[in-house]
Amino acid sequence: MRFKPAGVNMRIDEALEIVSQTHSGMVRSHNEDSVASEPAYGLVVLADGMGGYNAGEVASGMAVSVVMSEISQRLQKECPTDRDKETGEELAVLLLRENIQKANASIFNAAQSQPQYAGMGTTIVSGLFYDNRVAVGHIGDSRMYRLRGETLETITRDHSLLQEQIDAGIISVEDARISRNKNLVTRAVGIDAEVEAEVHVHDVLVGDIYLLCSDGLNDMVEDGDIQATLCAFQSNLPLAASQLIELANDNGGRDNVSVILVKAKGKFAMPRGWLAKLFNCFRK
């Protein structure tokens, strides 16, 4: 027998508050970061491009728009909890993995065919919220953090040389902050013909705040200051976002800085049972 979960279940766009902001920083003339969100599907994407001239913007822009549009389109007809018949994997996970791969192919092909885009690439971090959970897919050193209660945790692990050195015990987390080997990513979107996105699913609790950011934030602002800012401004997400960007810029703002904040204001469980699903179909 299934009990109704405590608290009112909300539609995804009512349950989540999403705010995004991006800034070119204090040093760089143009912004190679891209951010986008689709509240109706609980989808957020952030990318930090690299490449000469405007190729970085092109790469991050392509990555965000491919992932955004492809996933939104699939979710018009399908449900993120549907399971793949062969692998048993949930659609949410599959969609993130497949479409980051699709973005990779688009960028790679553009870079191969047009000399001005040669070598361009991008990091990506994306979250798909569904059924009181979030599927997180990422490549490179753009991060997702979670504030739960007073505790801030990184829920992605950078694909970077430094992170590998930290994992191997070669360098301490404190020393890594003064390393000269920053900004070396071991995986990126658009550099090779194939790339594997890292995708994980996490439970979401009401009150959680998720922060997606480019390294322009976490290179300039200590985790402790990010935590204090999110705690102090948690009731006002737009202010929290601009405060984080101001902090990065006050500390030097050497890079573009982008943030997406997602707050779970309520539960967003998927309707279960065939009747509920049928009803849900008609609602669309």
Add this chain to the structure above:
Amino acid sequence: MAAKLILSMDGAVIKEYPLNKERMTIGRKPHNDIAIDNLAVSGEHAAIVTILHDSFLEDLDSTNGLEVNGTPTKKHFLQNNDVIGIGKYKLKYINDQITQSSPADFEKTMVLKAPVKQAAPAAAPAAPAAPAAAKPAGAPPGFSQTQPNVAKAAVEKQVEITGKLEAMQPAAQAAAGPVAVVQVLTGANAGKELELVKNLTTLGKPGVQVAVLTRRPHGYFITHVEGASHPTVNGTPLSDQPHQLNDHDVIELAGVKMEFYFKG
């Protein structure tokens, strides 16, 4: 431009050694990369592991040990101008590539072409005892240098340095000025003083009215965060934007008046 070590004794330079190998050893025996023929030096005394632009010094269980800048150490992440002491010998570590290579190839995100699967050292973190001996994730060789354009951007080097210092001590700049204080003027807590020593100070009650005082390099700001009514400063209600505070401003929040001032 590789980093280098300058060997000297009593202030007289003996030899320079570029750090051009992933692992270089220092010791008395002649097979060492840096051989120092002196009885105070162990056969294999220490090693320096270099990973791209970072170098790590490690004691190889030497008899007389190592010092870095006068402090005995077993393992050390070398910084420019560090002085390694082995007996009477000094080795100065120079890594000034920041001022020597062109700005264009610095401070940009690049992709390492290392095979990720093999490199992912999931099983490794349990071995901090002899970490430098472990092959560092196969990192250096696969550097994707064929793509000079793979850059987030090039940044002036000096900016990089100061930026980094500031990033590590964001509080230090503001702390250099006079201490700012908020003193409660009315209500039950009248007379109480609150020194604004943190970068963020929250005032008010969550769910009712909250404002945050932020310390920034160019001053202190008050921002309305939540609540139907906005706090006032000198009688004027705050907008939704941060408002810079001046000496002796009077803040009113949830019916309580307080004064902001700098302690002389």
